[in-house]
Amino acid sequence: MRLQSTRGKSGEVNFKQALFQGLAPDGGLYYPVESKSLKQLFTSLDSTHDFNHIAKAMSHAWLRDEWDETTIDAIVNRAFHFSPRCTSLTESMHVLELFHGPSSAFKDFGACFLASCMEEILLEEERKAIILVATSGDTGSAVAQAFFDKKNIDVVILYPSGRVSSLQEKQLTTLGKNIHALEVAGAFDDCQRMVKEAFCDKALNSRLTLTSANSISIGRLFPQSFYYVYAYAQLKERLQDNFVFCVPSGNFGNLTAGMYAWTWGLPVSRFIAATNINDVVPEYLKTKLFSPRASVHTLSNAMDVGNPSNFERMMMIFNGDGGKMAEMVHGEVVTDTQTRDEMGRLFHASNIFVDPHTAVGITACQRYMDKPENKNTAGVILSTAHPAKFIEIVEQATGNTPGIPDNLKKALALTKQATKVNNTLSDLREFLMDNFRH
Ligand SMILES: *Cc1c(COP(=O)(O)O)cnc(C)c1O
Numbered sequence: 352m353r354l355q356s357t358r359g360k361s362g363e364v365n366f367k368q369a370l371f372q373g374l375a376p377d378g379g380l381y382y383p384v385e386s387k388s389l390k391q392l393f394t395s396l397d398s399t400h401d402f403n404h405i406a407k408a409m410s411h412a413w414l415r416d417e418w419d420e421t422t423i424d425a426i427v428n429r430a431f432h433f434s435p436r437c438t439s440l441t442e443s444m445h446v447l448e449l450f451h452g453p454s455s456a457f458k459d460f461g462a463c464f465l466a467s468c469m470e471e472i473l474l475e476e477e478r479k480a481i482i483l484v485a486t487s488g489d490t491g492s493a494v495a496q497a498f499f500d501k502k503n504i505d506v507v508i509l510y511p512s513g514r515v516s517s518l519q520e521k522q523l524t525t526l527g528k529n530i531h532a533l534e535v536a537g538a539f540d541d542c543q544r545m546v547k548e549a550f551c552d553k554a555l556n557s558r559l560t561l562t563s564a565n566s567i568s569i570g571r572l573f574p575q576s577f578y579y580v581y582a583y584a585q586l587k588e589r590l591q592d593n594f595v596f597c598v599p600s601g602n603f604g605n606l607t608a609g610m611y612a613w614t615w616g617l618p619v620s621r622f623i624a625a626t627n628i629n630d631v632v633p634e635y636l637k638t639k640l641f642s643p644r645a646s647v648h649t650l651s652n653a654m655d656v657g658n659p660s661n662f663e664r665m666m667m668i669f670n671g672d673g674g675k676m677a678e679m680v681h682g683e684v685v686t687d688t689q690t691r692d693e694m695g696r697l698f699h700a701s702n703i704f705v706d707p708h709t710a711v712g713i714t715a716c717q718r719y720m721d722k723p724e725n726k727n728t729a730g731v732i733l734s735t736a737h738p739a740k741f742i743e744i745v746e747q748a749t750g751n752t753p754g755i756p757d758n759l760k761k762a763l764a765l766t767k768q769a770t771k772v773n774n775t776l777s778d779l780r781e782f783l784m785d786n787f788r789h
Contacts, residue, residue: 352413354381354569357663367417367472370465370570371480373563381569382664383611387412390616396584402434403427405584406464406577413573422471430467433459435578437585440701443729444716445589446709447582453496453758454522455737456489456653457605460578461571462497466504468570469562473503480560481787482506483549485542488515489653489740492522494564495530505529505787506564509542509779512771518740518763525765533782537774548776555780559787566604567660575608576615582731583617594729595681597623597716599708601654603632603661605733610668610679620728624682625715627651627690632659633682639673650687650707650744653736683715690714694748704738704745704753 352366358379364372369381392408406427411420418426433452439445452459473480482504484494491508498506508523512534515523524532535542550561564571579596586594596619598606606624613619624632627649635641643658669675685693693710697703705713709732716730738745738753745753755763772778 352417352569352573353384355384356380357382357667365417366414366569366573367468370468370472370568371562373565373568380567380660380664382667383413383569386614388616393580393583393616393618396580397587398585400584402577402581403431405581406431406574409577409580418471426464426467426471429470430463430574431460435460435581437582437731440697440703440713442589443591443720444713445582445586445729445731446713446734447578447731448734449578450706450734450737450740452493453499454492455740455756455759456493457575457733457735458490458493458566458571459497460574461566461568461604462493462564464574465564465568465570466494466497466501470501470504478560479503479505480562481783482564483509483546483561484564485509485539485546486515486523487511487539488519488523490566492519495523495526495532498564499526499530500528505531507531507533507783509533509535509545509772511539511542512536514538518742518759520767520769521762521765522759524767524769525762527768531782531786532769533779534769534771535774536771541774545774545776545779549779549783552776552780555783559783566602572604572608572661572664573611575605576612579609579612579619580617583619586729586731589729590731591727591729593620593725593727594731595619595621595623595716595719597625597712597719597730597732599625599651599654599712599715599733599735600632601626601629601656601659603659603665605735606680607661607664607668610665613679614668622680623715623719623730624680625712626682626684627654627711628684628686629655629657630682630684631657632662632665633684635662635673636677636680636682639677650690650741651711654708654711681719683718685711685714691744691748694745695750698749698751704749704751705734706736706738706741707744707748708736709734709738710748 356375356379449457
């Protein structure tokens with residue numbers, strides 16, 4: 352996979368090189384330079400093909416210059432001990448459940464594939480790396496679970512003391528082995544600053560290989576394209592010619608991955624970009640003006656993004672033509688009141704619990720399909736988190752408690768293990784120097 356920066360001022364790299372860089376040196380995001388037609392593969396698939404089969408086939412097509420097929424198969428097998436599932440709300444509305452992985456949210460797909468690839472490379476090159484992550488609660492757990500017990504990799508997670516939910520804290524702090532939690536006396540911004548400072552600290556970087564596992568990494572984005580193809584294969588016999596993917600979006604990585612699958616030949620009619628009131632992208636699709644701003648706190652807080660970084664990648668797909676983008680991507684904005692109402696309605700009508708992010712997606716998709724011109728359209732909504740991850744909000748909206756999956760129950764029962772540190776680089780440096788020698 353040949354990759355270039357969206358800002359065009361860095362050299363071309365391959366997939367392996369991009370994995371350890373995260374951002375390109377010019378501050379842009381890596382995107383695949385060439386397109387490939389995978390139409391033949393997509394046509395050959397049906398509901399008998401499981402997720403791992405699709406992940407392997409797509410990885411063979413894209414990563415054949417970097418690994419042989421046996422190695423790719425091993426990477427995929429190590430990454431995915433879980434699969435998406437398709438369910439249906441009505442005859443024309445389907446839900447792609449992406450929350451059956453280790454942290455019960457869709458970010459598991461990207462994080463597990465990235466972890467598996469990094470482990471492979473580090474073993475091949477006989478070197479070690481430390482992943483540094485700052486988290487406000489939700490995103491850190493997918494990374495922690497994904498890298499747990501991976502060879503030659505340690506993960507250091509910084510989280511703000513007292514500002515993450517108790518479930519989130521358990522998910523971050525109970526794994527042990529190569530996963531190290533630092534409880535920072537400070538806010539999320541302090542955690543983020545400390546990580547950035549560590550990456551810039553020459554003495555530290557001369558002794559240790561520090562790397563990130565950002566959601567903008569192409570190693571997390573690429574595998575997210577697999578489940579769009581999986582949904583298509585599963586539902587193909589039941590989908591009308593017109594079908595849309597509706598994606599609850601914040602930083603727009605998920606939607607970008609779906610659009611990549613489309614550019615490779617997946618027969619999608621349109622994408623719906625469903626957001627909460629942080630609606631920079633839906634606004635752009637209407638006005639062609641991109642005006643990033645500070646984010647606003649909402650119920651679907653993993654989508655509280657005021658300056659979505661993947662917008663640069665979306666623009667590249669359409670060669671900068673906003674009109675073309677607006678033909679393919681339709682924006683819908685959903686308020687907290689509408690989100691809560693939809694959660695309550697679904698529970699009372701059908702006994703179904705959904706998390707607030709998924710509720711944004713369902714509301715947006717319903718609104719789109721209710722329009723007369725979209726009468727013969729089917730919708731596939733990406734369900735991004737298990738309702739038990741947002742249990743207080745779900746309880747308030749439905750008056751009931753969703754079942755808790757085993758992986759979350761297990762985490763809740765374990766004892767927290769975290770090292771308390773001050774919000775300074777010197778505390779982080781000391782922790783790293785004391786604990787790791789490469
Ligand atoms: C991260 C996240 C999103 C948003 O995904 P993007 O790729 O950032 O658009 C939606 N729902 C949940 C539960 C998330 O964790």
